Amino acid sequence: MSDPGIENLLHEERTFPPPDDFAAQANARQELFTEASADFVGYWMRQALERIDWITEPTVALDDSNPPFFKWFTDGELNISVNCLDRHLARGGDKVAYHWVGEPGDTRTITYTELSEEVNRFANGLRSLGIEKGDRVAIYMGMVPELAIAMLACARIGAAHSVIFGGFSAQSIIDRVDDAQARMLITCDGAWRRGGVVPLKENCDIAMASSPSIEHCVVVERTGQGVDMQDGRDVWWHDLVADQSPECEPEVMNAEDLLYILYTSGTTAKPKGIMHSTGGYLTGAATTHSQVFDIKPHSDVYWCAADIGWVTGHTYIVYGPLANHTTSVMYEGTPDYPDKDRLWSIIAEYGVTILYTAPTAIRAFMKWGSSYPDGHDLSSLRLLGTVGEPINPEAWMWYHEHIGGRSCPIVDTWWQTETGGIMISPLPGVTATKPGSATNAIPGITAEVVDMDGVPVPRGSGGFLTITNPWPSMLRSIYGDDKRYVDTYWTRYPGRYFPGDGAKVDEDGYIWVLGRVDDVMNISGHRISTMEVESALVDHPAVAEAAVVGATDDLTGQAIAAFVTLRGGVDGTDELNDELRDHVGVMIGAIAKPRSIIFTPDLPKTRSGKIMRRLLRDISDHRELGDVTTLANAEIVQAIADQADATHTDE
Numbered sequence: 001m002s003d004p005g006i007e008n009l010l011h012e013e014r015t016f017p018p019p020d021d022f023a024a025q026a027n028a029r030q031e032l033f034t035e036a037s038a039d040f041v042g043y044w045m046r047q048a049l050e051r052i053d054w055i056t057e058p059t060v061a062l063d064d065s066n067p068p069f070f071k072w073f074t075d076g077e078l079n080i081s082v083n084c085l086d087r088h089l090a091r092g093g094d095k096v097a098y099h100w101v102g103e104p105g106d107t108r109t110i111t112y113t114e115l116s117e118e119v120n121r122f123a124n125g126l127r128s129l130g131i132e133k134g135d136r137v138a139i140y141m142g143m144v145p146e147l148a149i150a151m152l153a154c155a156r157i158g159a160a161h162s163v164i165f166g167g168f169s170a171q172s173i174i175d176r177v178d179d180a181q182a183r184m185l186i187t188c189d190g191a192w193r194r195g196g197v198v199p200l201k202e203n204c205d206i207a208m209a210s211s212p213s214i215e216h217c218v219v220v221e222r223t224g225q226g227v228d229m230q231d232g233r234d235v236w237w238h239d240l241v242a243d244q245s246p247e248c249e250p251e252v253m254n255a256e257d258l259l260y261i262l263y264t265s266g267t268t269a270k271p272k273g274i275m276h277s278t279g280g281y282l283t284g285a286a287t288t289h290s291q292v293f294d295i296k297p298h299s300d301v302y303w304c305a306a307d308i309g310w311v312t313g314h315t316y317i318v319y320g321p322l323a324n325h326t327t328s329v330m331y332e333g334t335p336d337y338p339d340k341d342r343l344w345s346i347i348a349e350y351g352v353t354i355l356y357t358a359p360t361a362i363r364a365f366m367k368w369g370s371s372y373p374d375g376h377d378l379s380s381l382r383l384l385g386t387v388g389e390p391i392n393p394e395a396w397m398w399y400h401e402h403i404g405g406r407s408c409p410i411v412d413t414w415w416q417t418e419t420g421g422i423m424i425s426p427l428p429g430v431t432a433t434k435p436g437s438a439t440n441a442i443p444g445i446t447a448e449v450v451d452m453d454g455v456p457v458p459r460g461s462g463g464f465l466t467i468t469n470p471w472p473s474m475l476r477s478i479y480g481d482d483k484r485y486v487d488t489y490w491t492r493y494p495g496r497y498f499p500g501d502g503a504k505v506d507e508d509g510y511i512w513v514l515g516r517v518d519d520v521m522n523i524s525g526h527r528i529s530t531m532e533v534e535s536a537l538v539d540h541p542a543v544a545e546a547a548v549v550g551a552t553d554d555l556t557g558q559a560i561a562a563f564v565t566l567r568g569g570v571d572g573t574d575e576l577n578d579e580l581r582d583h584v585g586v587m588i589g590a591i592a593k594p595r596s597i598i599f600t601p602d603l604p605k606t607r608s609g610k611i612m613r614r615l616l617r618d619i620s621d622h623r624e625l626g627d628v629t630t631l632a633n634a635e636i637v638q639a640i641a642d643q644a645d646a647t648h649t650d651e
Contacts, residue, residue, distance in 0.1 A: 014435055023429040088325045108145060121246055122244070136160050139186045141163075144220060160261055163262060164263070173203060281421075291427060302326050305357040316356060344373045352380055353383070385410065385413060388610060390531045392539070411427075414501075457505060466493050467496065467497040523559065536592065
């Protein structure tokens with residue numbers, strides 16, 4: 001008998017059909033699903049031919065002769081920087097590519113022509129330092145325009161870039177540089193963060209002392225603090241580009257040539273170097289950016305409020321928007337500096353029409369209160385998006401009401417570093433949305449929720465998310481480790497890509513992504529998703545954010561331990577503790593009542609904003625705390641542990 005998979009406990013009845021006026025002008029139509037269902041390979045071939053300027057057009061769409069090492073458009077040739085820049089110049093070189101806002105308040109407006117010239121100058125600079133097609137270049141920077149310029153310059157000359165998030169430690173740089181054997185490191189002297197300076201060049205110096213593959217380090221002068229510059233190795237960006245030509249012959253790239261390596265965070269194991277190709281990746285990036293965000297290049301001001309150090313920034317700040325000739329906002333700092341209305345003031349100033357951000361940020365906005373967005377004119381917004389993790393229904397509703405003015409469709413997107421682009425999402429103008437549900441796979445993607453034996457579950461049931469067909473923007477392998485690629489993603493369910501997420505299918509056939517399988521709890525034989533319990537807690541008006549884990553329990557196997565941050569002005573009392581437990585019981589059932597609730601001012605989060613539940617499990621089971629180097633707020637972990645110990649003692 002097959003395992004029933006994950007329990008389907010939380011039910012959502014609210015639905016929001018697309019507004020009629022939005023549907024009438026939407027890029028995506030229902031017919032796309034029909035076309036892709038009939039011939040998904042042909043569908044992706046059409047997208048590739050229509051959305052990309054090829055040097056040599058492909059005649060072969062999918063090569064599936066050696067699964068799971070799938071290839072796309074293998075006889076096609078192109079250059080990504082040409083598709084992102086050159087082809088737009090004749091018909092709109094004066095169009096703004098980026099409105100950039102620095103944390104201290106400085107700004108830059110960069111047109112497509114200006115961006116093209118800067119990319120070419122830097123590409124020539126790379127070549128002057130010996131970088132060639134096939135080399136790997138590591139990039140470790142804050143959110144400055146030079147980050148996008150460096151990526152595009154690498155793409156122009158055929159060097160693969162590997163961006164390292166600017167909040168990572170020197171050891172993280174070492175791990176990634178050594179694995180990729182990068183020949184160059186590009187960085188800044190420092191980065192602004194909440195009024196302070198992150199010492200990027202200093203971290204690079206530490207890393208380069210242990211990474212012999214680095215021959216040169218190019219440094220952008222951003223913060224102006226003194227840094228050590230080693231003769232013969234280190235060079236200032238402005239010196240490198242000063243005498244370079246604004247024209248640079250692009251390298252001809254095969255569609256399957258490596259575009260970039262992006263390493264997963266490595267919170268539990270050696271970071272995985274996810275490899276993305278050139279033609280397939282750009283096809284996926286351009287297609288999903290246009291369809292999911294309904295991009296109107298002539299009128300939209302689009303803001304993906306992520307960091308380019310993560311895949312979201314690669315696909316939806318750099319490659320997708322530029323391929324689609326879009327005007328984007330890029331912001332250097334945090335959403336709460338110098339005050340908690342920074343995002344809303346930027347939206348009002350630049351007339352942002354599309355906002356794409358993370359549920360973690362939305363829950364923080366909820367915690368701070370609606371007075372901050374209410375103080376700004378957000379009427380320019382016409383579409384909202386979420387990314388990074390499942391969004392709780394009440395956070396979705398707050399976003400809908402207070403940011404979208406109850407009129408903006410919300411695209412709740414599921415995808416991964418590995419997928420390269422969005423896989424499951426509403427299509428605005430087509431899909432009726434439900435708070436908390438990513439709805440359905442987009443055209444060209446086939447997703448199924450299966451049980452432990454790989455059998456698709458019926459509607460109303462939970463299980464494990466799988467993808468049944470290859471897609472153009474999929475990872476090609478893990479750098480230097482094909483076996484790990486096969487073992488990680490293709491072994492558990494043969495013939496299916498397994499991303500490691502649990503999911504459920506509701507009675508309407510909508511998919512609800514429940515988070516990592518590691519975050520599923522086994523309570524008295526019931527497999528319960530952390531996301532569902534967290535959503536029930538956040539549904540309470542006193543709660544801003546919640547994380548739950550399965551703690552060891554002698555009686556039930558696991559018991560639910562909850563960690564809760566409260567909205568401003570609310571105190572964590574014993575009475576509220578009882579009230580929250582009862583609230584979960586009402587919304588889900590007694591089986592889901594937390595055994596314990598710890599009130600905490602914050603939750604341990606990775607630098608990409610995801611809650612690190614592994615540490616919360618360590619705290620709940622009174623184990624020695626694991627590695628905290630990848631956290632953005634490592635200091636909170638011990639504070640939560642002390643609070644948990646005090647609560648345990650009191651019981």
